[in-house]
Amino acid sequence: MRRPKVIFSSRVEGLTPPGERLRDRRPTRRPLVIWDRLKFLLLLALLWWVLVWSAMANNPLISFRDAVQIELREGAWVLVLIGLEALRQIHFLISEHSERYHRFWTQRVFGGFDRASHRAASDWTRFRIRRVLVWLLWIAIIATIVGKLIHQTPVLALVIAPLLIWHVLPFILQLLFGFVFLIGQFAALFWFLSRGGIDVYYPEDVTTTFGDVWGQDHVLERVKENILYLEKPDLIERHGGYVPGGILLWGPPGTGKTLMAEAVAGETGKPYVFVDPGAFINMFFGIGVLKVKGLFRKLRKLALRYGGVIVFFDEADSLGTRGVMGGQGGAFPRATPAPHHAACNGFAYLSQDIQWALLRREMQAWVPDDEPGSRRNRQIMPAGMGGGGGMGTLQALLTELSGLKKPRGFINRYVRRLFGMRPKPPPKYRILVMMASNMPEALDPALMRPGRIDRIYKVGYPSKAGRIRTYRGYLDRVANELTAEEIDKLATITPYATGATIKDLVNEALIAAIRDGRDVITWPDVIRAKHLKELGPPEDVEYIERERHAVAVHEACHALVAFQTRKHLSIDLATIEKGGTYLGMVANIPPEDQFTNWRSEYQSDILVSLASLAGERMFFDEDSSSGVSADLESATTVASFMEGYWGMGSTVSSYSTAKRLEVGAPGGGQTGRKKRGQDTEAELRRALADRIEDNLNKLLDSAEDIVAENREQVLCLAHALETHKTLAGDDVLAVLERRQGPIVDGRPYADPEFVRKLEVYHDSAKHAHKEHSDVAVELPLAPRYGRAEHDLAPAADPGWAADA
């Protein structure tokens, strides 16, 4: 046999190559510290002194001298051990000083024994021999101690030991009972604590079907596919595939995720196990793990009994993650949004290298600039066990999800093996795991890997068709007079409505109708309910009259220019009702589901924003209020993006890229290398700011023209706002088109005499504004006309309705 090469540790670094032994370079034994040299000697000496003391303490006749004499004889075994230990230390001492002596013992004696034992027996055999020797040593020690205790020889003690054990058996059993009792308390406590949070609904309990899920047809189709495989697993298993085991439904709250899971249970006729999101928030470590294990035991049982089971983890994000490290690595998922603002996902079609490069750039851009005293902001707190599901719960869940295919049971795994049989593979548990979350980023990536959660579906806001169907579904349950067109309109003006908000809106409309003494919902009820839900209850703040007029003119300008120029958005409502952070507003909604924005649309957005400044200047003789600050902010923001990012200004290049690469920008700044003392950033900014300002000025001129051309319209709208405080989009249109609206009648504004009164009122308000006095002329009352379509008497106490 070839002897392994011996190499010196000073010549190598890292691991020793296979087949080579590492030899210590030191030729003698490493000197021991004094404590290591003496500790056993001191310990044995102490033991001997204890024996002496014990002899004296046990017999009042024994003097110290007698005790020493006795223990020199009876405690001689301790002295022998002391002698052996002293001999060992002497051996070490010589080994520390004599190279030859050390080499003799390590290489000849022990090395020789080592080599011989290696030749004689394999590693496993040597391990077993060692184990037997250790056992024998312990038996010998115990026999000696027991022999001492019962005053017998160790051999006899071993023979007597079973009898002794028999005698002390009651005591041992008593102790065991004590232990069992002690442990039993904890087991009982944990068992009680690990109950709850998991509800089982049997097939007949769940009546929800797919027909109850509205507006999510595309997701529903995919979920149905999973059901097919759950019910007919052979369809896919026959071909070597496997049944997808898990579905994650994610999306905004209230979009029907839970309902969908219920519907799955209702459709398949399988038991439905609902896992409460709070089930894994526990006081003690380990309860969550017990819960998960208990849950899966129950699931396996149900799956076998009913041929399948559906388990639904609501708010799965409560399971938490195992920390940031858990999410590292891997490629970009297909739908990763671009890190920068992008209307179209200009990220997905790039190569992965470019994706990483862009992401790194963007992440650097997010780091705030160096500012004095800002250093503390750089401190990053590590994200540990996010959520309440920590403490091993998630790991237990992951293990259970992966472990469904492993053999289970004590008899199956151990007893069968004892008789030489292989454990039986487990039956195929049909468990469909469904999870819902509105924070999918908080879920652990390991949970989402195929094999655990195979399919991830976004349950987004319902499409318009879905919303119409949902509205229809909920409205069908109550008496209503809404026409198909009105329901269509309602779906249009509530673009981000979910199943839950739609249900709430219909319910609120019903309450409004009942408060009004009716039991049939009408269109105005729905509109009022919508306003209440969107704006909240009014603050009941009364403006002074001249300020009310100014706010009304301000909002009327917005509404007018929006009506005139903005075709991609409809006016949803206009109000001068004071809210928490605003004095009034004109809100818009997209009439269609549109996913791109155009230059003309952004321009009209800016026009609408600037309309307030243009209007205030025009109506109040070049005076203007601070109320336009938010308008100017949004106008400037949109203009800046148009100019610098979206290629909608006078230049094409991207400002952010020009800034990052320091290549300068058209219209100013440095191209190529920087000149001494030149600040590229400042140059770029100046050039860009100028262009933005130019653009805004141009659009402000346009806004002024529009407002000037429609002075009467603005005053009419302002009057309607002052009268009704809040106008629905249709009412705004009714005023502008001089027709009957849902709530407001616009026909009086066609009367030139009435418009003249409005001019007089405005002049009076303007005068009061200048003089800081009361408005001399009262707000004119619109003449009443007969009802055209609806009985539109204001609600008894609608809050925002007419106070005139």
Place this chain on the structure above:
Amino acid sequence: MRCGRIAGCGRLLLLLAPAVTLVGCGAPGFTFVADSSAGTYFKVPHQWQQVDSGKLAQQLGFVSGATPKGMWLVGYDSGTSPSPSHVLSAAVSQPFAFAWVVPLNSKTSNAMSYNNLRDFLFPVTSLTQQAQARQGVGPSGFRLISDSVITSSQGIHGVREIFQLAARSGKADIFDQIAFTNANDTTVYLLMVHCLVSCYLHNRGEIDTVMTSFTVRPR
């Protein structure tokens, strides 16, 4: 304590080892005998040998291995051929020590007195002797040499009797006996050493050491 250098601790060990050796020099002079559960202690010279306790019990009329619970007995013979039969024989050429701890039943306990202690093993008081003489079983050649009352700590009290008894052969033994009882008279602790008169006189010092070492400290 911290040994700064090996020499320091080594020196300490070198000092301790001779001290222990000096103290422990030679074999111990006595065998210390104890019944820890009854708190009974005495010592006998190291040369005295213990006799078989079972046979000793038989000599006293107990069935071997069936001694009453709580009773303890032990015998030490200083002769060259130790035998439990020496315990009550009246012609022992070498001192024989016998210790006995006897728990009393309630009747005996209630009737306990110093005279009962004196007569616990042999009829020592004249009343007992006369009563036995009437039955024709009394000892012969009885002569009381010494009688004293002893009191000790924890209510231990008793008597020490030294008396002479003659055997049928005419040889006489001197019996040195201490009998204690505890404060509530529930246990009798007895130590007796005897041998021929000449032997007793020859070993008086040694026998006295054994007798005076008899200590009772009930737990």
